[in-house]
Every structure is written in structure tokens, then in C-alpha cells.
Amino acid sequence: MLTLGKELTIEQRLSKAVVDIMGNGKYVALAGILMIGDRTVEDDVPTACTDGRDEMYGREFVSKLSDPELRFVILHENYHKLYRHLTTWKHLYEQDPHLANMSCDYVINQKIVDDNKDNFATMPDMGLLDEQFRGMDSAQVFNILKQEQEQGGGQGHGQGFDEHDWEGAQELSDAEQRDLARDIDEAIRQGALIAGKLGTGVDRNIVDLLKPQVDWREVMREFISATCSGNDYSTWKRPNRRFVSAGIYMPSGISESVEGVVVAGDMSGSIGQREQSVILTEAKQMFDTVHPNWVRMLYWDTRVCSDEKYEQHELDDFVRSTKPKGGGGTDVECVPKYMTDNNIKAQAAIIITDGYLGRSWGNWDCPVLWVIIDNERAKPPTGVAVHVKAGDL
Numbered sequence: 001m002l003t004l005g006k007e008l009t010i011e012q013r014l015s016k017a018v019v020d021i022m023g024n025g026k027y028v029a030l031a032g033i034l035m036i037g038d039r040t041v042e043d044d045v046p047t048a049c050t051d052g053r054d055e056m057y058g059r060e061f062v063s064k065l066s067d068p069e070l071r072f073v074i075l076h077e078n079y080h081k082l083y084r085h086l087t088t089w090k091h092l093y094e095q096d097p098h099l100a101n102m103s104c105d106y107v108i109n110q111k112i113v114d115d116n117k118d119n120f121a122t123m124p125d126m127g128l129l130d131e132q133f134r135g136m137d138s139a140q141v142f143n144i145l146k147q148e149q150e151q152g153g154g155q156g157h158g159q160g161f162d163e164h165d166w167e168g169a170q171e172l173s174d175a176e177q178r179d180l181a182r183d184i185d186e187a188i189r190q191g192a193l194i195a196g197k198l199g200t201g202v203d204r205n206i207v208d209l210l211k212p213q214v215d216w217r218e219v220m221r222e223f224i225s226a227t228c229s230g231n232d233y234s235t236w237k238r239p240n241r242r243f244v245s246a247g248i249y250m251p252s253g254i255s256e257s258v259e260g261v262v263v264a265g266d267m268s269g270s271i272g273q274r275e276q277s278v279i280l281t282e283a284k285q286m287f288d289t290v291h292p293n294w295v296r297m298l299y300w301d302t303r304v305c306s307d308e309k310y311e312q313h314e315l316d317d318f319v320r321s322t323k324p325k326g327g328g329g330t331d332v333e334c335v336p337k338y339m340t341d342n343n344i345k346a347q348a349a350i351i352i353t354d355g356y357l358g359r360s361w362g363n364w365d366c367p368v369l370w371v372i373i374d375n376e377r378a379k380p381p382t383g384v385a386v387h388v389k390a391g392d393l
Helices: 010-022 025-034 061-064 067-084 092-095 099-113 138-150 166-171 175-199 204-210 215-226 273-290 312-321 334-341
Strands: 041-042 048-050 053-057 233-239 251-254 259-264 294-301 303-310 348-353 368-373 384-386
Touching: 010 025, 010 041, 010 061, 010 067, 010 348, 025 067, 025 175, 041 061, 041 303, 048 067, 053 061, 053 067, 053 368, 067 175, 092 138, 092 166, 099 138, 215 273, 215 348, 215 368, 259 273, 259 334, 273 294, 273 312, 294 312, 294 334, 303 312, 303 334, 334 348
Parallel strands: 041 053, 259 294, 259 348, 348 368, 368 384
Antiparallel strands: 048 053, 233 251, 294 303
């Protein structure tokens, strides 16, 4: 219980700030997230920190914050938890820890500032904010910061006011990570339900998190199976689905094997090794199902940097032997052009990318499956798209 007439301790100030946030109507939907994990004051923490579940606040750091600034910092840490930044953007951290921290902070700070025109929460002086990043996600911000760094600029962005415990997030056991994902999902749904009942409106970002996720593995398998069905012989046991809706029953063409498949991996820098490894493993399982006579693995950025050829008997070593190359800009047009120039006649192409491809998605002569990582806004004009969250890989 807080005592009137006495200066509050750091722990009491922290508790009061959390209560203030939960009592503010615009943060009703965030209440469940605020209740996940432990929240402690530490003498050896320089600023504030989270591992995606627990929050830690430096005693000296908090003592220098005003109440609105403290509320901002608490909101900031809890948005890291809400968006699962410490797992979703791990591949960015593996490329550059500092830029990964900054890219997450820019996105969160813009949101909190936009939501607090009444100064309920105000950003501390060290906070990162830049209008050029408005409307972007962390991967987009990261790519811009990295480009600036490579060009010798980007020194004026600052440091940010908190730390991110990426290692701590990875130290959580598999069971703890499953429990955390379940708790966050439940908190999001309950928060949206309460906000709806109270008529306060549900944050658009939370609405996006509530969208049902398609099982991308099933989509990939279905695409390969449907696209690469051969016609060595026919069967009436499985009617051709193209004609069933019209009341016409025709046999399906089936085959013991298919001719060839291209898998093209975006190597522009924003696709992490872990994501590639998981998707290539899934691709290998699909190849075991449809038995392609050959696979061409194309790695690309603004050009095709590597062309690996696998015959059917070599596919057992597909995942272990592939060697990604590249790391420049992004221009997917180079892939279909390369296929044409080199007379690669594939029955299907699987393109693994983050979807930040500019104006052109290329001109394709075969069916295309786009595996798009962490970019739901990407809408290819051709082919089939499946959206994947890096945190789900």
C-alpha cells in the first residue's frame, strides 16, 4: 500500500505507473501483456530491458525519469513483448545487434508517441524517433539503417534508452517459449475482447495480430503437389478438382515423379540463416513426396549469384550441401531472366523472400509460389503467396 506524504520508492513508482497504464482506456487491450512475466528493479541494469517475457528496470535510470517518461518506458518494454520482437527479429540481431535494437525501437516509439498527444506518456531524451520510418516494420527500418551504415552515414541516430536481452530470450526452454507464446496470444485475444465490450476500440496493430495464421507448410506442400502433378497415367479414384465444381468428373493425372523445380532464395541481407534452413528443410520433405527429377537452387540479390544443380539421387544431401551466396541489393527480375537465358524449364518455382522487391515481381513462364517472410503487405501480382512469420519458423 502506498503511503501518503512519503516519497515513493522506485518499486512503488513502477507499480503505480503500471496501474496508471492499465487504468487508461486506450491501453485496456494491453492489460494482459502487462501481467505476463516478472517486473523487477535491478541495481546493475543501466536502463531498462526485456527478454520478451520478464522486464528489468535500472534503479538509477528510473530515479531520473518523470512519471510520464516512466510510463513511456514501461509501454515500450511491453510492446517488445506484444510483438515478440526478441524472437521475430532474431535474424536481424544475428546480422547486427545494434541496428536490430534500433530498428525495433524506432517502430515502437513512433506508435507510443502517436498514441500520446495528451502527454500521458512522453519519450525520454535518448529515445529514437524519425518520421522517415513511419509506417515501416522493423525489417524495413533495419535495411535502411544498414544501407546508411555501409555508405558511411547513420551516425546521428543515437543509442536508444533501453537494452534488449536477445540471449535471455534464446535461453528460455522450449516449454517456456511455448507457454509464453500461448500466454501472449491469450492476452491479445482477451484484451481485444475487453476493449470491444468497453467501446474503447481495438488497436489496429492488435487486430493484425489476431488474424488467423495459415499453415505455410501445408500451403507449400499443396502447391507442389497440385502444380507438379504429372500425367504419366490417370486415375478415377481421385476426380480432377478443376472440373468437379462444374459437375463433370474427369480422372486426375498422376505421376511417380515430376520433371524439375526451382527454389530461389533472396540473399539481399534481410533473410536470416535460420529461416532459410527451416524452409529448405520443408522443401526437401516436399521433394521426397513429389520426387522431382532435378532441383535448381538459385541464390540471388540483383543477380543470380549461385546456381546449384541437384539430380534426384542427390537430393538427400540438399539441405546440408547448399551454400547461400549474395548479399547485395534486391531485384527478383534477375531470376526468371536467368531461367530463360539458361533454358531452365521448371514445372514450378518457389521464391523465398521478404517481399521488399520494389515495383517489379518479374515475368514468369511457370507457376510461382512466393514464400514471403515478415511482410504481410507484400501482394505479388502473379503466382501464389504464403506469408510466414520469422518467429514461427
